[in-house]
Amino acid sequence: MSRATTLTLALTLSAAAQAADGTLQSDRLSIGSDLTYPPYTYLDQGKPAGFDPEFMILLGQHLKLAPQFQDTRFANLVMGVNARRFDVVASALYVTPERAAQVDFLPYLKSGASLMVRADESFRPQAPQDLCGKRIGSIKGGSWIPKLMALSKSHCEANGQAPIDSREFPTSPEAAQALLAKAVDVQFEDAAVAAITADKLKGRVLISSHELIYPVVIGLAVRKGNDALLAELRQGFEAMKHSGEYQTLLSRYNLGEPSPAEVAQALGQNPQAPAQ
Helix, strand or coil: CCHHHHHHHHHHHHHHHHHHCCCCECCEEEEEECCEECCCEEEECCEEECHHHHHHHHHHHHHCCEEEEEECCHHHHHHHHHCCCCCEECCCCECCHHHHCCEEEEEEEEEEEEEEEECCCCCCCCCHHHHCCCEEEEECCCCCHHHHHHHHHHHHHHHCCCCCEEEEECCHHHHHHHHHCCCCCEEEEEHHHHHHHHHHCCCCEEECCCCCEEEEEEEEEEECCCHHHHHHHHHHHHHHHHHCHHHHHHHHHCCECCCHHHHHHHCCCCCCCCCC
């Protein structure tokens, strides 16, 4: 093998190794977000806004990386990060054991779900067990959908009731429009998103549930095995905590930080196991 060929091969392997770990571009952090999901991710006068964009901008400052957002529908986010279309998913992505088998997570947020109904209807469900025989609208790929389907069999059908009719929509606003159009009876939605949706619709819908349903941990997601980027993100996150920026952001959005036990449970690990 000639010296020139050896050098070319070495450069090719070096470039491949760089692409395999860290960011796709050395000075940028490309971020997949579904920018239709206020208050987490949305467009305000054409610019990304909400908790996740604010969080990622601060994180980028600590890492000295310029954030670059790619508006991507929720159901395509995990596929997109694994296909290297962007470096990281920051889009209110719930941490589940199933997703943890596909991507690596950096948990950074805690939320839950609420039930929304039309204000002019008498039906006021409090819990998933109240949804037998009802048409339920959700954003496509919502982590609660498998739980609803399991509940439909174990609770509704097992007790002689009609099954839950789960209907998925590309975006949360489309699910809300289906609720208003009476195409669904209930919208199953993230609690923070439900609150802002009810406020924007000015009394046309209301939140009927009083407690968080299926409390969840939310995480940044990177391609499985991209340990270099995961470590870099974790380092920047710790710097945000140390500076007080993270807690300020949580307080402004009325959100919380998950405990190590909650993270372990979300990942399907033993909640009593010591944090790693």
